[in-house]
Amino acid sequence: MAKRQSLRDLQERLAQRLSVAKTEAVTAAWLAVESHGNRYLLPLVQSGEIFPWSSVQRVPYTKPWFVGVASLRGGLHGVIDLAALVDSAATSSSGVLDGVQGDRITSESRLVSLHTALGVNAVIWIDRLLGLRSAAMFSGFGAKPDGAPAYFNRSLVDAQGAVWQELDLQVLVGEPEFLAIAA
Numbered sequence: 001m002a003k004r005q006s007l008r009d010l011q012e013r014l015a016q017r018l019s020v021a022k023t024e025a026v027t028a029a030w031l032a033v034e035s036h037g038n039r040y041l042l043p044l045v046q047s048g049e050i051f052p053w054s055s056v057q058r059v060p061y062t063k064p065w066f067v068g069v070a071s072l073r074g075g076l077h078g079v080i081d082l083a084a085l086v087d088s089a090a091t092s093s094s095g096v097l098d099g100v101q102g103d104r105i106t107s108e109s110r111l112v113s114l115h116t117a118l119g120v121n122a123v124i125w126i127d128r129l130l131g132l133r134s135a136a137m138f139s140g141f142g143a144k145p146d147g148a149p150a151y152f153n154r155s156l157v158d159a160q161g162a163v164w165q166e167l168d169l170q171v172l173v174g175e176p177e178f179l180a181i182a183a
Contacts, residue, residue, distance in 0.1 A: 036083030048113035
């Protein structure tokens with residue numbers, strides 16, 4: 001009899017927690033990352049797993065932003081340098097180690113995979129993770145910067161005045177330049 005009562009109590013507590021979570025949930029919308037000093041917001045629904053920096057095999061005759069391929073969880077993924085993709089000048093200012101900018105690889109470097117629904121086996125190399133962000137954490141919204149790539153959405157300003165650039169990864173993977181990695 002005591003087991004039934006404790007099971008019933010457990011079910012009631014779980015039901016209460018679920019109802020509270022549904023009404024009070026503040027959901028994060030973005031993964032906040034930093035790449036070459038710039039702050040970006042990657043939509044969580046378009047982002048996949050986060051991996052520590054892994055051994056990357058360089059692929060010859062590719063664009064500077066395509067770092068190479070990495071074996072992650074048994075699958076090959078193309079490694080995209082977000083900083084070099086957004087700003088080609090970022091690649092010319094750093095030292096290169098076997099085709100990879102060795103001075104930018106730190107213990108905080110991460111590879112963020114694109115969601116499988118996007119249909120591309122690729123990861124984005126970022127310098128560091130800055131956590132999760134929700135719309136409530138931003139005090140202002142800006143327009144898309146002039147001359148920005150199609151995958152740039154609006155910019156956002158946080159409470160400290162830092163500007164963040166929202167990226168649309170679905171638009172990014174549909175860009176002809178992104179799909180054509182040959183130099």
